[in-house]
Amino acid sequence: MGTVIKVEQLGKQYRLGEVGTGTLSHDLNRWMAKIRGKEDPFSKVGEANDRTRKGGSDYVWALRDINFEVQAGEVLGIIGRNGAGKSTLLKILSKVTKPTVGLIKTRGRIASLLEVGTGFHPEMTGRENTFLNGAIMGMTKAEIKSKFDEIVDFAGVERYIDTPVKRYSSGMYVRLAFAVAAHLEPEILVVDEVLAVGDAEFQKKCLGKMKDVSVNDGRTVLFVSHNMAAVNQLCNRVASLEHGRLKEIGETGLIVSSYLNSAGSKDAYVNFNELTTNRSGNKKVVFKEAYLKNISSPVKTRVFEIGDSISINFTMKFNNPNEKLVKTSIELKTSDGLKLASMIDIDSGFQVRFDSIEQSYEVVIQDVRLYPDTYYLSFYCGDMSSYETYDYIEECISFEIIGGGKLTSRGLFKMGGMFFFTPKWSVNTRALSPHNI
Ligand SMILES: Nc1ncnc2c1ncn2[C@@H]1O[C@H](COP(=O)(O)OP(=O)(O)OP(=O)(O)O)[C@@H](O)[C@H]1O
Ligand SMILES: [Mg+2]
Structure with missing residues (x-):
């Protein structure tokens, strides 16, 4: 119990260029802009990370001066507009990428569901990926085996479990990836907005499962979403990011309504x-x-x-x-x-x-x-x-x-x-x- 995540003076700087932006939506948007002959919206983001303004520098602080703590059993929502730094924060927490400055301390195993395309090996089957992920999380074969049926059942992909995941639809992929992450008993479950590709019924099931994992098992959940209704329903606390900085952190209702009324969004x-x-x-x-x-x-x-x-x-x-x-x-x-x-x-x-x-x-x-x-x-x-x-x-x-x-x-x-x-x-x-x- 107690503090499971501690983030101090965290900052992440990216060099801009023709690399993946790190999120599926950005990459697709960039591609759409390209085929329409428009300027790549992510090619020239300025020093302060405001995507609406051009800057002179090749570097951008995707995150800066981030400080917060998360207690065991909390469900922390992370909100902010596109490019605010939400996915970057989750990637640093999941050790997919390193911070440029600052410290991050976590206690316990972390299972993360970042964007579609990470975590699973495309050539391997659903079954093989499930075991691989479990092994990466430090579970024994027997432990994973005991969870396997539950995972497949939750995901509802039984027919495809021995098919390479590269043949899965994005919805099927996310179903299995979520089921694996949520059932391997991580101390910390990290979920980016990928759930949006699942259908309404599955989204509901996932929200229920995340609630269950935190309330019944005392595990910590970090949840990124643009869906304020889901955030309201699930989270006890919310962190709001703006241009890479932590704007506010606090009680869900307060932060969500402050976000919806924030200056970047004008009046009705x-x-x-x-x-x-x-x-x-x-x-x-x-x-x-x-x-x-x-x-x-x-x-x-x-x-x-x-x-x-x-x-x-x-x-x-x-x-x-x-x-x-x-x-x-x-x-x-x-x-x-x-x-x-x-x-x-x-x-x-x-x-x-x-x-x-x-x-x-x-x-x-x-x-x-x-x-x-x-x-x-x-x-x-x-x-x-x-x-x-x-x-x-x-x-x-x-x-x-x-x-x-x-x-x-x-x-x-x-x-x-x-x-x-x-x-x-x-x-x-x-x-x-x-x-x-
Ligand atoms: N690999 C990368 N190389 C360069 N810049 C990057 C990289 N990944 C992210 N960025 C930049 O860092 C900033 C934060 O991106 P991030 O993906 O964390 O935003 P986000 O809040 O998750 O946005 P969204 O709501 O669209 O998912 C953006 O300006 C983005 O272009
Ligand atoms: Mg993102």
Whole structure:
């Protein structure tokens, strides 16, 4: 009992270059950026690790000045935006990589489930990998044997247990890897967000198993996730990382709500009147304000669950009225800056027209199916025929998808690649809000 993990002044510096970024999502995003001819989003991260800003240095502190302790039996959640350093921290704890500075002390055996592709040997079968992992963890053959049936049963991969794991689907792979890690009785179980590739039923089973391991067996669990609903449900304490630093650590409810309301994520209501950054256009037509809410509620919010219908409300002011059509579109980007969708009024058969000097509109994304993360919206309006830009405001409002009760992994969008929403556009005929003067 007592302290099982102690981290002191921990720092990890990476040299940037054409190496794996270390996470599957980053590597895929980098690949997507490449084939689209965009700049590699991870090739030039600056000295302070802010992925949204370019820097001059070839080095980056993925983690810096990290201090914390974890007690036996605790379930510690680790949250933070993409690139915050969560996976790096887990890798250092799991001894996959060494810290550049600082100390890390752990007590007991650690089983870790990092991203898909680590831990298992691709040419070996599920059975062989299970025994290999057990041996690495210091268990005897007899001990592993006694756990084997339970592992295979939990994973639900009996039919494939004698097939090389390179033939497994990513879901099957994670099922077996989780089952092995959780059943080999580690003192410390470390789980990165890989569970997201499993289906909803398996995710639930894993959350249950992690709870069980900590409550009944007094073992320690470290859990990284973007799914705030899962973090809320499972963790007693949460550490929030920001640009490689430990921003806050404490009671789950407090840290999660502070994260969801943090400065990096703007308010549910934005007034564009004074805004000049990330903005271009000749201002013949301008966006005045925008806000987000759940369709079923009058309250403005920027936190949604999967399955919610997101109502995007905005007001436009026509400074130079004439009879031409205005093309309006709303772009949706992931927190990695990849464009996921362009929601264009004309696609939906609806066209914004100059009917009055000012008009409010509502665009509804029904039954949203986005992977839990932060998303950014950009607003564009221009002339259809001359391609003149009237007003373009990039990444001016963001929202969080936090998972939630209706979570199913089927049809969730995580990686880049354009897809089409068929949002519903409408003129908002309700009285203009008091912000519209
Ligand atoms: N092997 C590597 N070489 C160079 N840079 C790396 C390497 N691994 C990670 N980084 C960088 O370190 C930073 C932290 O990455 P890390 O994978 O720990 O983030 P994360 O919080 O797990 O993000 P995500 O939510 O996307 O999984 C990022 O800027 C990343 O690009
Ligand atoms: Mg990660």
